[in-house]
Amino acid sequence: MITNSVVRIFLLALVTSATFVSCKKTEEDVIDPDTKNSVTVEFENRVGDQKLILGTTPYKNASGESFSLTALNYFVSNISLKNENGTVQKFPNQYFLVKQTDAKSKLITLKDVPSGNYTEMSFMIGVDSLKSVSPVTERTGVLDPTSYGDDGMYWSWNSGYIFLKIEGTSVAVPKTVNANQNFAIHVGGYGGGWNGSAKTVNNLRTITVPLTTKATVRANIAPEVHLFVDALKIFDGPNKLSLATTNSVHSPAVATPVAENYKTMFQVDHVHNNKQ
Amino acid sequence: MCITISNKNLAHRALGLLGLRASYVMRLIFWLTGLCTVLMGCQKAEPDAQPEEQIFQKPANFPEPVYALDRNRPTAAGMRLGRALFFDATLSRDGSIACAECHNQAYAFTHHQHDVSHGIDNQVGTRNSMPIQNMAWQSTFFWDGGVHDLDLVPIVPIENPVEMDEKSTNVINKLRKSAKYPAMFKDAFGTDEINGPRFLQALSQFMLTLVSGNSRYDKWVRKEPGGTLTDDEQTGLTLFRAKCSGCHAGELFTDNSFRSNGLSISPVNDLGRAQVTERREDRYKFKVPSLRNVEKTLPYMHDGRFYSIEAVLNHYAENVQFTETLDTLLQKNGKLGVEMTAAEKRQIIAFLKTLTDDQFLRDTRFVEP
Numbered sequence: 001m002i003t004n005s006v007v008r009i010f011l012l013a014l015v016t017s018a019t020f021v022s023c024k025k026t027e028e029d030v031i032d033p034d035t036k037n038s039v040t041v042e043f044e045n046r047v048g049d050q051k052l053i054l055g056t057t058p059y060k061n062a063s064g065e066s067f068s069l070t071a072l073n074y075f076v077s078n079i080s081l082k083n084e085n086g087t088v089q090k091f092p093n094q095y096f097l098v099k100q101t102d103a104k105s106k107l108i109t110l111k112d113v114p115s116g117n118y119t120e121m122s123f124m125i126g127v128d129s130l131k132s133v134s135p136v137t138e139r140t141g142v143l144d145p146t147s148y149g150d151d152g153m154y155w156s157w158n159s160g161y162i163f164l165k166i167e168g169t170s171v172a173v174p175k176t177v178n179a180n181q182n183f184a185i186h187v188g189g190y191g192g193g194w195n196g197s198a199k200t201v202n203n204l205r206t207i208t209v210p211l212t213t214k215a216t217v218r219a220n221i222a223p224e225v226h227l228f229v230d231a232l233k234i235f236d237g238p239n240k241l242s243l244a245t246t247n248s249v250h251s252p253a254v255a256t257p258v259a260e261n262y263k264t265m266f267q268v269d270h271v272h273n274n275k276q
Numbered sequence: 277m278c279i280t281i282s283n284k285n286l287a288h289r290a291l292g293l294l295g296l297r298a299s300y301v302m303r304l305i306f307w308l309t310g311l312c313t314v315l316m317g318c319q320k321a322e323p324d325a326q327p328e329e330q331i332f333q334k335p336a337n338f339p340e341p342v343y344a345l346d347r348n349r350p351t352a353a354g355m356r357l358g359r360a361l362f363f364d365a366t367l368s369r370d371g372s373i374a375c376a377e378c379h380n381q382a383y384a385f386t387h388h389q390h391d392v393s394h395g396i397d398n399q400v401g402t403r404n405s406m407p408i409q410n411m412a413w414q415s416t417f418f419w420d421g422g423v424h425d426l427d428l429v430p431i432v433p434i435e436n437p438v439e440m441d442e443k444s445t446n447v448i449n450k451l452r453k454s455a456k457y458p459a460m461f462k463d464a465f466g467t468d469e470i471n472g473p474r475f476l477q478a479l480s481q482f483m484l485t486l487v488s489g490n491s492r493y494d495k496w497v498r499k500e501p502g503g504t505l506t507d508d509e510q511t512g513l514t515l516f517r518a519k520c521s522g523c524h525a526g527e528l529f530t531d532n533s534f535r536s537n538g539l540s541i542s543p544v545n546d547l548g549r550a551q552v553t554e555r556r557e558d559r560y561k562f563k564v565p566s567l568r569n570v571e572k573t574l575p576y577m578h579d580g581r582f583y584s585i586e587a588v589l590n591h592y593a594e595n596v597q598f599t600e601t602l603d604t605l606l607q608k609n610g611k612l613g614v615e616m617t618a619a620e621k622r623q624i625i626a627f628l629k630t631l632t633d634d635q636f637l638r639d640t641r642f643v644e645p
Contacts, residue, residue: 135347136428136476139473140473144471145472146476148443148445149446154431156423157436158551198555200553201554251554252554253554
């Protein structure tokens, strides 16, 4: 008897708590697609497991070459978010230039994202071919080719954007190549083909990263996706690049192995879904 | 040029004096205008034509322009602004060199007497300056076609360390601070806010107005007064069409393609088009240049290696080199080059000189303001 009533009470408690839990759950899971909020993506540039500091901080690549960095810039565009139902939300015509020297540029905000549980994010490093041949009047903000000052992100002689550039100094760079042992690796090349002309090398790369913690956009939740961007991967991805030989890259074909490498440098560290 | 009657009342009165009935007159005018248009491609008198003079005009014998004029049609104010910029050395790092320095009107806007252009601090480049004329008909720019939009051209010389060696961002800042430019931008674009796109579009507006289509050859084609060619010149034209127009085609005398015409490869080893496309099959290919005003655009070729048209023709007749990409038109029947007798060369040269357009070379609208 005693055991029987104990079991019954236990069961009752279980059912009750289950009801409570499920109640709470449904409350949280109501997704009103008409409500929107923003998603912020943070690009935190690092070098392996070290902070990226421009200047003289020494780093070492997999070839054992020590180097320091003076610039790391890249364009991010064509961002999209996929929700758990497989619906893809695109953010067309939004171009961002991430610059290590500019803290604000490392925070990208996507506005008006419909409520939903997002499980995947994609983005392109570079400026797509359509925009790369667009009229000058459509190249505003970070796409204005006259806006870069000394920190050029545009190949004027070959009309195209530099998608990513990394610059610095390394004792591995032969003095015969550069007296100050500086290196400059610029990746561009949107594939040509304008005016029916020949296709050229295409170094546009799209990166897709899973959001293992879903980004749960709600009327009162504006998630933050925090990416670690490991600059070491630029040298040590699928292709092992040595600064002794890869130190001056300024045209598309030679830049392809670099693009293949940096495709692997983005990783989601965590997602914040804090209520506002 | 034919006369188009724009004031119909005046026409009525004038013809009324001759005792002609109005309906006849109208029909006559209609017919004459039509004939005019057909023969010479004059514009019909439109009662509601814009009062603003047409700054950009397509010569009747030219094909349709390829520049997107709807996006940036030259206006009087835009052209004035573009011209001021073109002649302004502010666009260079130390204020020493303007576009006009290497693009001189008297030589169809190319750099005279320099095989390769001389820029800032007397530095020399590796390429011969190009004429700036009939830009609205060109779809690629520079000897290697690296730029696909006229609006994007100016950034190249401005930022080239051996040409103007300045950052375009600095140029825009200098213009913003100048006394004269904000007002000129307002005239041209309706706002005195100076920015990159407007700066580039203004320079394009000026360059687009540099249309050369009034040479003696053009007048001959359009059967206009002054349009006479001598027998030698006409024979030269026939020879040219047979031997040269496979590449120097149509009224612009270029098919806008990139080809190798068999120049020996110089120590500079300029890869030309392949520098842009990075394709082996494009090595040593260069833009087929227009031959308009060729009498004035010496020296010739991408590196300015020939100082006279005679030297060019001797190249085609005797010196074409075999390279992996030599154009097939220059290796017919197992022979390299173009067969020409001395007399034929002379006649072709005589014809080429009929492409000189004095009106263009002296047009006061293009002179430094």
